[in-house]
Amino acid sequence: MTQRTSRAERCENTWPRHAPLLLVTAALLACGQERVPPQPAAVVPPGIAHESHVVAGEVAPAASALRNPHAGDAAVARSGALLFNAMNCDGCHGGGGSGWVGPNLGDGRWRYGGADAEVFNSIYYGRPRGMPAFGGALGTEGVWTLVTYLRSLPAPPNVPTQSWQN
Numbered sequence: 001m002t003q004r005t006s007r008a009e010r011c012e013n014t015w016p017r018h019a020p021l022l023l024v025t026a027a028l029l030a031c032g033q034e035r036v037p038p039q040p041a042a043v044v045p046p047g048i049a050h051e052s053h054v055v056a057g058e059v060a061p062a063a064s065a066l067r068n069p070h071a072g073d074a075a076v077a078r079s080g081a082l083l084f085n086a087m088n089c090d091g092c093h094g095g096g097g098s099g100w101v102g103p104n105l106g107d108g109r110w111r112y113g114g115a116d117a118e119v120f121n122s123i124y125y126g127r128p129r130g131m132p133a134f135g136g137a138l139g140t141e142g143v144w145t146l147v148t149y150l151r152s153l154p155a156p157p158n159v160p161t162q163s164w165q166n
Contacts, residue, residue, distance in 0.1 A: 055161065066117035070148040080149025083142060097153050098138065108154030119147050 060105060063104035070076040084090060084097065112122050124145045126133030135143060 006105055019140055066120055066145055068116040068120070068151075071116065071151070072150070073148060076148045077152035078147055080145040080147075083145055083148055084139075084149055087138070087146075088113075089146070092130070097150060098156065104156065105150050107156055116136075117152070119150060120144065123147065 005057070068071070089097070090100075092100060092102035093105050094100035094102075099105070099107075103111070110118065110122075112118055112127055120143055121132060123138075123146055124133065124135035124140070134146075
């Protein structure tokens with residue numbers, strides 16, 4: 001007479017034999033999964049510290065002072081001139097940044113601030129009413145190259161209007 005085993009007994013008996021196979025299968029499945037990096041807790045948003053910023057309650061938010069790593073470098077300024085044309089900046093700002101649809105970039109008058117860090121922000125993140133963000137296309141090195149070029153532009157001999165800033 002054959003002895004009949006229950007389903008629970010059959011599972012108990014086969015588990016030790018199949019345990020290594022199940023562990024290897026689980027390990028292989030885990031290897032194919034993407035690992036999601038942990039998200040930082042609280043990140044301070046990027047900001048630019050500048051003396052012309054108005055601060056409420058005399059408590060400035062956390063910000064960093066960006067510094068142009070190529071300030072005054074003539075070779076980088078020449079590269080910036082090529083990049084200015086290659087990125088079609090002259091399509092809005094005119095040849096040599098002299099102004100056309102976009103403002104003149106050599107006259108020292110800046111709507112959003114003329115410090116290197118502020119010009120960097122304008123190019124990197126863009127501005128309302130027409131200035132696209134080039135940070136994704138150029139990266140920080142490309143934007144600093146353009147800032148260095150813009151700083152090398154000579155002021156025009158005749159400025160048609162007065163600056164609205166001192």
